[in-house]
Amino acid sequence: MKARIPKHREFVINLEKTAEEKREECWAKLEAILEDYKKDGKSVYTPSFIEDNEDKVKALQAEYGFEYTIELK
Template sequence: MKARIPKHREFIIDFPQDMDNAKANEGWDKLNQIVEDYKKSHNGQSVYAATFIEDCEPAVKKLQEEYGFNYTVQEVQ
């Protein structure tokens, strides 16, 4: 079976290694909630949507301030 995954961009999130696991897990939960909220507000679109990064980046930056993680945006094929 073959599946074609569209070319898209992704957030690559890197939490500090010395961060408490509970706090990092809380941060991941909030990041996952951004994705779920995006799906709900964009008729079920996912991270493969062309504007996903632009639509979600302000919320990701806000969490970055709170949790101190680094992120990059990477193009994936």
């Protein structure tokens, strides 16, 4: 069986510089962003996923000090 998966962009989050005690809290908030997005009937493969969520990710970045990149997969 063959399946063609379209290319898409992803957030790549690096929590290494985030204080250890804050990592789980930060990760839970990142997952909440995904769950809220899914509740709207969208997926991470939606073409506007990055644009729709980048402000939320940047707000968490300011709070927790992690680094992220956006990569084409």
